[in-house]
Amino acid sequence: MTLEGNSQQDTEQANILILGIGNILLSDEGAGVKAVWKLQRDYEMPPGVEVLDGGTSGMELLSTIESRVRLYILDAINSDEAEPGSVTRIDLSEEPGFFQNKVSPHQLGLSEVLAVTQLTGTQPENIVLYGIRPFSLETGTELTPQAQKGIRTALDLLFQDLGELGLEPKQRNDT
16 A cells, blocks of 8 residues: 655654544545545644545554654544434544544554654654544445535534644635
């Protein structure tokens, strides 16, 4: 898998990473990746903010995640308590054990990456997960309407968090 970043990002590593993870071949499981595709296509990020499609990568993300000030993760999460399309915002800085309970097929890789950053002292200072509850995990590349709604909600929450830092993505004129 090739990791694709924001093409306007210079070679210097940004302080903030917005990471979409998921498998785009399993319908709503790809919601996190498709959310960052929307960000890359429709928005210009402020300086210091990088947007990355992490796909189903695991340890390959280590050098990209290490030593960030903030890490925002967009992903599909399993939750029997939530309606499909709903979004759960989890501050992993306050709940570091969250990934010990596997809630997504590829999160074992992300859990390992975050564990390594913790062991090496390179863990991002702040980590927030926006978990989108999938409706369908059937084979297919199209998102359900529920997941599309979840992406809009997750991006609204992300923009709110960035706004609290004084960072506001600008919508591109050509969208």
